[in-house]
Amino acid sequence: MTLEEAYEQFERLNPLAEALVMNKIKGTRKGLPDEKNYKHSLRVQKLVMDCHHWDDPDHDVFLAAILHDVIEDGGVTFDELRANGFSERTIELVQLCTHQLDVENKTERWVLMIAKLIEARDEDAWRIKLADLTDNLKQSRGLTVENRNFMVEVKAPLMLRLTEQYIFIGKAWGTLVEEMEKQHKDMIA
Numbered sequence: 001m002t003l004e005e006a007y008e009q010f011e012r013l014n015p016l017a018e019a020l021v022m023n024k025i026k027g028t029r030k031g032l033p034d035e036k037n038y039k040h041s042l043r044v045q046k047l048v049m050d051c052h053h054w055d056d057p058d059h060d061v062f063l064a065a066i067l068h069d070v071i072e073d074g075g076v077t078f079d080e081l082r083a084n085g086f087s088e089r090t091i092e093l094v095q096l097c098t099h100q101l102d103v104e105n106k107t108e109r110w111v112l113m114i115a116k117l118i119e120a121r122d123e124d125a126w127r128i129k130l131a132d133l134t135d136n137l138k139q140s141r142g143l144t145v146e147n148r149n150f151m152v153e154v155k156a157p158l159m160l161r162l163t164e165q166y167i168f169i170g171k172a173w174g175t176l177v178e179e180m181e182k183q184h185k186d187m188i189a
Contacts, residue, residue: 010059016084017066018042024074031142037073040135041066047131061124064093068128071098096125097132110155118162126163133159141186 001009021041029035045066052058063086070076071094081091096117099109117125137156140148 006059013063017063020070020076021066024070024076029139029142041069043135044068044131048127060087060089063090065128067094068097068132072101093125096120096122097128
């Protein structure tokens with residue numbers, strides 16, 4: 001596929017991805033009644049795009065970034081993504097960033113997903129999860145104290161340590177570090 005064909009495909013699929021997210025991910029963010037849930041997916045895509053090296057844009061990563069929650073929060077299936085024309089690479093990235101819905105305990109689901117990401121050693125999926133966690137940290141003020149503490153004191157440091165150990169991410173890593181430090185200071189103040 002040429003770069004021009006890839007761009008045309010992205011221009012066709014990105015509005016579809018936006019529509020799926022906007023129509024399927026309902027409700028508002030936890031503790032933030034004025035913040036629609038689907039906006040998180042739009043921000044994650046923007047952060048991934050902002051941190052990407054534009055000499056070789058990877059449209060599959062950009063599409064997976066916006067779709068990263070559409071399975072677990074929107075009830076969309078991987079077969080529906082295929083039927084809508086999303087590539088196997090986009091679907092693979094979404095799968096790597098999706099919790100196992102058959103696991104009831106949220107912490108266990110998260111740990112299993114992180115283990116899956118480590119095993120895959122897929123830098124693109126890792127970038128999406130770093131952007132996801134960064135945006136979640138920015139919105140953590142709406143969480144319960146216990147959930148916010150877990151995110152700031154366990155999830156973010158663990159992701160950063162694993163990123164240091166396994167993958168060099170560059171700007172996305174620095175953005176998460178900054179947000180984690182900001183949220184930690186806010187918690188102490």
